[in-house]
Amino acid sequence: MTTIDVRTASPYQVHIAPGALDRLPELVGDATRTAIIHPAVLADQAHHIAQQVPAPLLVEVPAAEDAKTAATLVHCWDELARAGFTRNDLVVGLGGGATTDVAGFVAATWLRGIAFISVPTTVLGMVDAAVGGKTGINIPAGKNLVGAFHEPRAVLCDLDVLTSLPEADIRSGLGEVIKCGFIADPRILELVAQDPADSLNPASVRFAELVRRAVVVKADTVSADLKETTSVGTRVGREALNYGHTLGHAIEKQHGFEWRHGEAISVGMVFAAELSARTLGLGEAVVEQQRAALASVGLPTTYTGDWAPLRAAMSLDKKARGNTLRFVGISEVGSVAMIDAPEETLLTDCFATLNPTA
Structure with a gap:
């Protein structure tokens, strides 16, 4: 135990x-x-x-x-x-x-x-x-x-x-696990990269370790900031756990919550990584590492829907302050920072990278 x-x-x-x-x-x-x-x-x-x-x-x-x-x-x-x-x-x-x-x-x-x-x-x-x-x-x-x-x-x-869970539900949960790897625990990313198939096996030792590490990340984060007090710059509290969630939640709403949560935040993380590359200096290698990690367990990394309804939904995101839209980003693996009021053209450019046919 x-x-x-x-x-x-x-x-x-x-x-x-x-x-x-x-x-x-x-x-x-x-x-x-x-x-x-x-x-x-x-x-x-x-x-x-x-x-x-x-x-x-x-x-x-x-x-x-x-x-x-x-x-x-x-x-x-x-x-x-x-x-x-x-x-x-x-x-x-x-x-x-x-x-x-x-x-x-x-x-x-x-x-x-x-x-x-x-x-x-x-x-x-x-x-x-x-x-x-x-x-x-x-x-x-x-x-x-x-x-x-x-x-x-x-x-x-x-x-x-x-x-007895369907593999699609296991994959969805791994979206949150991989998120914890990028915001706090690089060992998670190593475990997934070593054997993605084993990472999807709920009876494996690797899977149990992934769950344990993800719970530790969340437990440590909420212990320090239970009620998600406002984060500033690189001083990020519980909001760090929302990496990928701003766009992810908007996608869930747009599709009547028929998308699994892990699938939606997987796309949201790719978007957040692209935004981080343009605002926080996140290296392209990490952006590609994230795409590869998510894709390796069968999670989506592309999206072809319309931007306008998603942008409207994001205005009601819990991280927003007044009329200011805020995103959780990373400058490198394990280093989280808030991205405040990014330019609208920057947001649309990052969204365009999600559509491989555009």
Whole structure:
């Protein structure tokens, strides 16, 4: 069992191992009731967990990004109300990043905050959504625009649950893992380059090490800057984790959240690297290294859609300040800096590099 400490004001631990879910009963503690929020596809697993926790309440929500709506929140709140949930009770989020985002927001808002345990069942959920205390939903204007910071009591990353995931979902999660390599941990990039196929194998030692390293990057980053205070220049806090996300989130919105998150931020990272080359002096070798790393695990590095709707969506990006658009960039591997108010022509030039037929 690998245990990683998240050293925030309300510290907790991330447990990573095959069979990590076995620790759930002890972590529930003295809760009187336990709500297990899950998508339909995980109903069997939710029923199995229900046998290990006190007074279980199973709450089914839509799959993936379809769950992240105000209507889902109301449904969950109504279920908690009917079951008489109090501040002594607990919510378990079982599922991918979208499910744990919603479950965490339900816990954050019910009676102004009750305990929450995150049980991510996807790579993306383990290395990104489940760690860091960000919870929330989408609205038509954009992704994750409504939410709250609410740290879990614990995160259980059971690697056994990943063995049945489609490879496309494994690839999507590796987008976030590779991102962590470029912003903080070059060893991740070495491990992927040595054997991309093994990096996609959730039963491999290499894969477990990639997950561990990505969680360490996120845990260290949020421990130093939980609530994403404003970054300036090369003094970048939690915003570093949004490398590739400004354009990536816009692509997700433009396509009705049908693109997988890792696919969208893969394109977003290529865009951010091109922008970094023009504004921060990032070497062309690193730009190409990034394209190669992402392509090696089957992630997209090109995009042929229209610029105008994406540019409009980016104006609502969480990193924007007033009318100023801001991007996370890198000057070299492991060195992050903010790019403030880049020229519009620069943005369109960088976007043009994504279209190989232009």
